[in-house]
């Protein structure tokens with residue numbers, strides 16, 4: 630059954646609806662504030678409006694249905710499995726770091742066309758782009774859940790399923806509403822877009838949202854190695870990516886986004902030798918970047934790949950740090966509920 634109600638994110642449609650139902654603009658604003666800024670439950674948000682019954686019959690707050698929820702027993706990560714109207718599944722992960730700060734990992738597509746060798750989503754192929762309401766409903770429903778636990782979403786990262794820069798139009802409209810004072814009013818400096826590396830789109834994103842952080846999934850600075858694990862590396866070679874990161878620095882640093890994150894997945898025997906670390910140092914020269922080393926979460930579809938052991942990860946990090954590169958090792962959360970990077974959705978089938 631198709632839901633014909635007007636999406637709360639459809640500004641023009643909602644304005645017409647409001648006029649037709651003779652709803653006071655202030656009342657509607659109260660509903661939005663209640664949902665997007667206080668993360669109240671839907672019924673509570675509607676309670677401020679005298680015409681709540683009619684309004685809820687014609688305005689649609691949620692584009693997704695919560696299909697399942699899994700709480701990690703080890704580290705406080707929560708995986709939300711959502712279903713679209715037509716029954717597709719996608720995932721959103723709420724991560725709580727040791728510091729108590731919560732990060733929400735949002736999906737931008739069902740599946741992904743990038744087909745990276747190490748990534749479970751990439752092995753699914755692409756089904757479709759998520760629309761704005763589906764992207765933002767992940768944030769709203771996760772925010773409502775977090776509020777019931779007295780948590781607040783601090784960082785919103787586009788690191789879930791999909792390649793956000795393959796869905797630019799919807800991504801940009803979602804970021805516009807995420808940061809808009811009338812909607813979520815979330816600080817752009819606490820939004821991060823992670824990409825496989827699509828130079829022209831990275832520049833467009835920075836031009837439009839200079840304060841939004843970007844992460845480049847680099848994973849190797851050797852062209853042949855990168856091509857072997859990331860098919861799109863053939864189209865966007867490393868020297869072009871390097872120039873793009875420099876250009877992002879130039880565009881973004883004046884707006885407070887000081888560095889570009891370089892994500893580097895450590896794969897045993899593929900990209901984790903001391904020479905690889907030194908090559909990464911050389912590649913990063915004169916760029917303002919910080920490196921985030923990612924432990925590999927193994928996936929059934931790539932039995933030929935294995936992660937670098939902890940000692941190897943630390944040795945790799947030490948070389949980078951010694952050379953003055955800002956480096957962190959990502960602590961992998963949610964592994965017991967298959968919510969870790971690259972493991973999204975497939976377990977649910």
Ligand code: SAH
Pocket residue numbers: 743747748749787788789790791792793823824825826844845846892894923924925926927928970971972
């Ligand atoms: N398409 C975007 C965002 C989604 S993936 C991108 O490529 O950046 C988010 C991060 O998780 C990327 O750096 C990706 O390379 C990494 N990742 C993918 N599969 C992984 C796996 N099995 N283990 C660890 N990290 C993985």
